Amino acid sequence: MQLPIDQKDINKFLLIGDKVLIKPKSPQSQTKTGLYLPPTVQEKERILCGYVLKVGPGYAIPAEHEDREVWERPEDTEVRYIPLQAKVGDLAVYLQSSTFEISFNNEKYVIVPHSAILMLVREDDLFE
Secondary structure, three states: OEEEEOOOOHHHOOOOOOEEEEEEOOOOOEOOOOOEOOHHHHHOOOEEEEEEEEEOOOEEEOOOOOOOOHHHOOOOOOOEEEOOOOOOOOEEEEEHHHOEEEEEOOEEEEEEEHHHEEEEEOOOOOOO
């Protein structure tokens, strides 16, 4: 399922929890032996890769002293999170079966739960 988003700026996107916004890397259309692959073959790959654009805050953790019920707590209680390993600019290798595809400005993006990311490739000097 593809979800079209009518928005002007990707910087206004806020990801929830352990979700990661990824711009899929364009797949190779040619094999090592020189055969050209149709797009339908490339879309059936089980493992894909792409660049991390946005990262959610992480996994929410409860406060240390949970002596009150949820509805009795003051509203100014700040939620704490365990941060995610993925960072903006990382190359992520992820499972396609766990992705949610969105279309934004005629480009394809995927939202992936952090648990579906198999590996990250990080270039420390990428933005220097």
